[in-house]
Amino acid sequence: MSxxxxxxxxxxxxxxxxxHRPVSERIQAGRTALVRRRVTAxxxxxxxxxxxxxxxxxxxxxxxxxAGEGYVATDPPPTPGESESAAPxxxxxxxxxxxxxxxxxxxxxxxxxxxxxxxxxxPPKKSDALDxxxxxxxxxxxxxxxxxxxxxxxxxPSNGWASFSxxxxxxxxxxxxxxxxxxxxxxxxxxxxxxxxPGSEILQRTDDPRLGDSxxxxxxxxxxxxxxxxxxxxxxxxxxxxxxxxxxxxxxPPDDVVGATFDELVSYARSQYDSGExxx
Amino acid sequence: xxxxSRERHDLEYSEFVTARQxxxxxxxxxxxxxxxxxxxxxxxxxxxxxxxxxxxxRDGREEAYTRQIIVRANIDESRRPWRRERSGLExxxxxxREPLPYEERSALFDALQQLPPMQRRTVLLxxxxxxxxxxxxxxxxxxxxxxxxxxxxGLAKLQSLLADQPRQTPSAVASPDRSAY
Numbered sequence: 001m002s003x004x005x006x007x008x009x010x011x012x013x014x015x016x017x018x019x020h021r022p023v024s025e026r027i028q029a030g031r032t033a034l035v036r037r038r039v040t041a042x043x044x045x046x047x048x049x050x051x052x053x054x055x056x057x058x059x060x061x062x063x064x065x066x067a068g069e070g071y072v073a074t075d076p077p078p079t080p081g082e083s084e085s086a087a088p089x090x091x092x093x094x095x096x097x098x099x100x101x102x103x104x105x106x107x108x109x110x111x112x113x114x115x116x117x118x119x120x121x122x123p124p125k126k127s128d129a130l131d132x133x134x135x136x137x138x139x140x141x142x143x144x145x146x147x148x149x150x151x152x153x154x155x156x157p158s159n160g161w162a163s164f165s166x167x168x169x170x171x172x173x174x175x176x177x178x179x180x181x182x183x184x185x186x187x188x189x190x191x192x193x194x195x196x197x198p199g200s201e202i203l204q205r206t207d208d209p210r211l212g213d214s215x216x217x218x219x220x221x222x223x224x225x226x227x228x229x230x231x232x233x234x235x236x237x238x239x240x241x242x243x244x245x246x247x248x249x250x251x252x253p254p255d256d257v258v259g260a261t262f263d264e265l266v267s268y269a270r271s272q273y274d275s276g277e278x279x280x
Numbered sequence: 281x282x283x284x285s286r287e288r289h290d291l292e293y294s295e296f297v298t299a300r301q302x303x304x305x306x307x308x309x310x311x312x313x314x315x316x317x318x319x320x321x322x323x324x325x326x327x328x329x330x331x332x333x334x335x336x337x338r339d340g341r342e343e344a345y346t347r348q349i350i351v352r353a354n355i356d357e358s359r360r361p362w363r364r365e366r367s368g369l370e371x372x373x374x375x376x377r378e379p380l381p382y383e384e385r386s387a388l389f390d391a392l393q394q395l396p397p398m399q400r401r402t403v404l405l406x407x408x409x410x411x412x413x414x415x416x417x418x419x420x421x422x423x424x425x426x427x428x429x430x431x432x433x434g435l436a437k438l439q440s441l442l443a444d445q446p447r448q449t450p451s452a453v454a455s456p457d458r459s460a461y
Contacts, residue, residue, distance in 0.1 A: 006407050006408075006435075007407055007408055007410065009388050010310070010388065010389075010392070010404070010407065010408040011408065012386070013385060013386040013388040013389035013392070014306070014309065014310070014385040014386070014389045015385070016302050016305075016306065017302075017305055017306070017309060017315045017318065017319075018315060018319075020301055020302070020305070021319075021323075023294050023297050023298055023301075026293075026294075026297050026301075026323070026326050026327075026330070027290050027293065027294065027330065029323065029326070029327045029330070030293070030326070030327050030329075030330020030331060030333075031330070033327045033328075033330065033331055163320055166320055166323075166324050169324075169353070169356065169357070
């Protein structure tokens with residue numbers, strides 16, 4: 001079999017598969033991917049809190065986290081000498097947390113699936129991803145324990161992902177740099193400052209451009225800049241936020257920069273985030 | 281002042297997806313051997329493509345980018361230990377992943393699926409999709425020497441597997457009558 005024949009043989013060796021989902025669904029998945037990236041980052045920042053002492057969790061009788069039928073987290077009975085009041089209250093809208101280095105699941109939360117340590121952390125850092133129902137709503141969630149406390153983020157199921165594992169994989173990839181198709185323009189130093197990535201050049205810059213709470217909660221390090229990227233020598237208008245020690249850069253196409261002053265670009269970004277549309 | 285034309289973005293994206301999704305999903309299927317997972321890989325890649333569309337489309341790299349995401353996502357999947365540990369919904373998954381009635385595949389395809397994953401990817405990229413050694417190395421994030429090694433071993437293994445099936449040699453593969461994609 002010659003190599004050209006191999007090409008033809010492989011090409012004929014299987015069919016086209018089932019019908020495709022509608023293109024409109026693909027577009028919707030893409031749109032929600034843009035939106036939920038902002039939402040997820042925002043939620044993560046708000047949920048970073050110090051771990052507190054208190055309750056633990058247990059499975060319902062007969063429950064098995066790997067049984068596939070889901071299980072319900074319940075409070076264990078207090079041991080002699082232990083008062084229930086010792087348990088710290090749960091923060092509102094928080095179904096998961098770490099306590100004394102152990103994952104806690106809020107009583108009443110139904111767990112459908114769990115992936116342990118998707119980030120591959122070494123102790124004492126920890127991570128868990130869970131498919132849960134909390135207060136009647138199904139959600140996919142990730143909780144991480146780092147030296148800064150624990151952070152929790154979640155999304156509605158299938159919100160741009162094909163499966164729970166795809167969602168988890170995307171979050172893990174995002175935390176390790178990922179590839180959103182734009183050239184790298186900025187990086188975060190060990191000291192926590194945002195500087196140009198190697199070979200790139202910041203042409204103009206402003207820190208804390210007040211893009212609003214929909215962009216980042218108050219107190220979050222943010223900025224905007226016009227940066228010439230080393231990769232392709234194009235100038236990009238970018239805005240950034242540093243959430244949970246991670247730099248999140250939102251890049252706009254270079255075509256959109258042409259003819260606009262830096263102040264106009266910042267104003268435009270502000271209006272986009274005020275409207276909830278954002279720049280992605 | 282700053283035209284972020286979502287209509288144009290969506291129109292161009294739709295045209296590309298409509299024209300290329302069958303081919304792209306076949307790539308996903310060829311590397312993973314399962315139409316459901318292939319669809320997952322394609323959807324993951326197309327979602328990332330949507331986010332990165334303006335720049336990729338401008339540079340004419342949309343198809344290469346999508347293929348790269350598919351292949352790399354497949355590699356990442358196979359490397360994640362927790363993927364094997366999942367058990368919560370596996371029973372449902374197994375039931376949903378029985379061979380499908382529309383699935384037609386030849387002895388050659390089955391032999392390809394028996395190759396070690398990187399040999400399979402290398403053979404597919406080099407000898408089906410026609411990528412150069414350098415392009416394949418970039419796509420798989422391995423050295424050109426490793427590409428050559430995988431390619432050579434993969435082809436030899438393929439011939440060996442097919443030789444064990446005398447009634448279904450490559451030239452006599454019963455294949456569906458497919459038109460060009």
